[in-house]
Amino acid sequence: MWQHVLTIFIASALINNFVFSRYLGLCIFFGVTKRMETAVGMSFTFTAVMLVEAVLNWVIYTYIMIPYNLGFLKIVIFIGVVAAFVQAADTIMKKVAPALYYKLGIYLALIVTNCIILAVPLLNADENYSLFESMALAVGSGLGFSMALIIMASIREKLELADVPKSFQGLPISFVLTGLIALAFLGFSGMITL
Amino acid sequence: MYEQLMNVLMQVLSRAVSIFANKLVPLVGAEGPVDATGIVPTSTVYLTLIVLAGLGIVFGVALAIVASRFVVKVDPKVEQVRETLPGANCGACGFAGCMGYAEAVVGNPDVAVSMCAPGKSAVAEKIAVITGKKAEKVDPKIARVFCQGGTSLSQRKFIYTGVQDCTAAVLAAGGDKSCEYGCLGYATCMRACPFDAITMSADNLPLINPDKCTACGKCVAACPKQVIELAKFSKAVVISCHSRDKGVDVKKKCQVGCIACGICVRTCPVDAIKIDNNLARIDHDKCIVCGLCVKKCPTSAIKDYMSVRPKAYIDPAKCAGIDVCAKVCPVNAISGDIRAVHVVNQEKCIGCRMCESRCPKKAITMVEIHATAAEKKSKAQEPVAV
Numbered sequence: 126m127w128q129h130v131l132t133i134f135i136a137s138a139l140i141n142n143f144v145f146s147r148y149l150g151l152c153i154f155f156g157v158t159k160r161m162e163t164a165v166g167m168s169f170t171f172t173a174v175m176l177v178e179a180v181l182n183w184v185i186y187t188y189i190m191i192p193y194n195l196g197f198l199k200i201v202i203f204i205g206v207v208a209a210f211v212q213a214a215d216t217i218m219k220k221v222a223p224a225l226y227y228k229l230g231i232y233l234a235l236i237v238t239n240c241i242i243l244a245v246p247l248l249n250a251d252e253n254y255s256l257f258e259s260m261a262l263a264v265g266s267g268l269g270f271s272m273a274l275i276i277m278a279s280i281r282e283k284l285e286l287a288d289v290p291k292s293f294q295g296l297p298i299s300f301v302l303t304g305l306i307a308l309a310f311l312g313f314s315g316m317i318t319l
Numbered sequence: 320m321y322e323q324l325m326n327v328l329m330q331v332l333s334r335a336v337s338i339f340a341n342k343l344v345p346l347v348g349a350e351g352p353v354d355a356t357g358i359v360p361t362s363t364v365y366l367t368l369i370v371l372a373g374l375g376i377v378f379g380v381a382l383a384i385v386a387s388r389f390v391v392k393v394d395p396k397v398e399q400v401r402e403t404l405p406g407a408n409c410g411a412c413g414f415a416g417c418m419g420y421a422e423a424v425v426g427n428p429d430v431a432v433s434m435c436a437p438g439k440s441a442v443a444e445k446i447a448v449i450t451g452k453k454a455e456k457v458d459p460k461i462a463r464v465f466c467q468g469g470t471s472l473s474q475r476k477f478i479y480t481g482v483q484d485c486t487a488a489v490l491a492a493g494g495d496k497s498c499e500y501g502c503l504g505y506a507t508c509m510r511a512c513p514f515d516a517i518t519m520s521a522d523n524l525p526l527i528n529p530d531k532c533t534a535c536g537k538c539v540a541a542c543p544k545q546v547i548e549l550a551k552f553s554k555a556v557v558i559s560c561h562s563r564d565k566g567v568d569v570k571k572k573c574q575v576g577c578i579a580c581g582i583c584v585r586t587c588p589v590d591a592i593k594i595d596n597n598l599a600r601i602d603h604d605k606c607i608v609c610g611l612c613v614k615k616c617p618t619s620a621i622k623d624y625m626s627v628r629p630k631a632y633i634d635p636a637k638c639a640g641i642d643v644c645a646k647v648c649p650v651n652a653i654s655g656d657i658r659a660v661h662v663v664n665q666e667k668c669i670g671c672r673m674c675e676s677r678c679p680k681k682a683i684t685m686v687e688i689h690a691t692a693a694e695k696k697s698k699a700q701e702p703v704a705v
Binding site for chain 2: 189198201202206209219221223
């Protein structure tokens with residue numbers, strides 16, 4: 126069982142990397158990678174939120190939705206859970222750790238509507254993962270996304286100094302770069318078959 | 320009361336259930352193949368409603384508890400300041416939105432009250448009252464157009480029929496205007512202005528409405544010819560030309576360009592004007608906005624944005640007839656015998672304030688003569704030319 130958990134973790138971080146293999150979460154990916162500081166902040170917040178909401182959604186899915194045959198409400202309920210949790214986290218953080226709130230608070234609002242956040246519990250539900258497998262998928266995806274953000278941010282900071290043709294400046298060259306990194310990530314595919 | 324309410328609720332519920340329950344509905348998206356249909360049992364509909372409502376109530380109560388347990392006391396001043404601010408979230412203050420500035424100006428003693436550009440001095444004064452900080456005198460800025468050579472006054476190199484936009488026109492050999500420093504007149508700045516402060520005159524020059532301009536700088540960035548600059552609103556005398564061509568060439572290309580003749584340099588009573596690279600420039604720190612150079616400029620390249628200039632008035636009770644004022648007046652508007660009361664010829668006076676500062680008896684005051692009601696009306700109808 127633990128072997129399967131580890132497999133899910135590595136697969137979600139590298140092989141099925143959300144940005145480079147599944148092309149999800151591109152909005153935040155391009156939005157916060159202009160500077161390394163924001164990319165790192167987003168990575169932390171994202172992974173933490175993802176872990177907690179995966180657990181919450183797993184509990185609700187396993188103990189409420191499956192017994193009562195309400196699987197078709199997945200999307201509505203999962204989004205609701207994320208929104209409520211993020212709002213609560215926002216309020217609590219503002220009181221308990223104001224310094225952290227001012228550093229990471231702005232990312233929380235962005236996270237609510239992110240597609241990776243929704244994709245993780247949906248995948249968990251579709252694959253009927255156990256609690257630990259769900260957590261592995263969440264942490265793996267979070268780390269994979271963090272890695273994508275940090276790689277991209279470090280390249281884009283260097284890119285500021287590069288002589289990019291005018292029509293390619295900004296987003297276009299970032300898309301080209303993302304494509305190149307995605308090609309590199311293609312090398313992981315087939316390493317583990319789930 | 321409660322029974323009635325419950326009755327109504329149950330009716331609404333049963334109506335809602337009857338819409339979905341026990342009917343053949345497509346099951347796409349819910350556990351079935353694409354063309355699957357099935358009957359939704361009543362219990363599922365009820366469960367759905369109960370679970371969704373239950374989760375909603377749980378989340379609502381949880382959030383309410385969290386909000387009351389972890390309430391952060393916000394300084395009421397922050398809210399007051401935020402209400403005072405225009406709320407455009409333009410970021411001209413350098414903070415993240417109006418709320419960011421409100422928090423900073425209340426919390427940080429080093430943040431000035433005058434940083435809101437769209438709010439100008441009125442908002443700064445209100446913030447000063449709320450926060451108890453000193454309101455420094457705000458000298459608001461405004462966008463100034465450094466070109467007066469509209470279509471009728473300037474020459475064209477060729478006829479441009481491409482995209483009607485300055486950034487496009489400038490790609491065609493720097494634009495169709497003979498003067499390479501001048502305004503092309505395709506209204507790129509007008510479209511860039513978020514406050515609708517720019518209109519195009521009949522002569523294809525941008526007119527800036529001083530009431531609407533907030534000096535946000537969007538037009539400055541949009542102009543491919545760098546014709547628009549931000550300048551202090553109080554420094555109303557501006558050399559409206561950017562041409563660094565030699566005088567002869569300027570004359571060929573434009574009737575209102577600066578030909579660097581140097582008359583303004585010699586006229587200026589405070590030595591604020593210098594000629595640099597075939598272009599006269601005013602040092603606005605020295606300039607006293609007397610308006611003498613405006614009158615003397617042979618090509619009318621210097622523009623006076625002050626709509627009404629005050630006139631000097633000598634208080635006969637204070638005047639000792641020292642004659643300093645008459646000597647200092649650049650337009651000889653003051654007359655009177657020595658040791659007798661002097662008089663200002665209101666027709667001649669240009670409101671330069673030279674005499675006011677020189678009178679040892681402080682007998683001279685500047686009186687603003689407001690435009691008559693009829694004049695104001697006619698001015699209000701057309702956009703204010705600045």
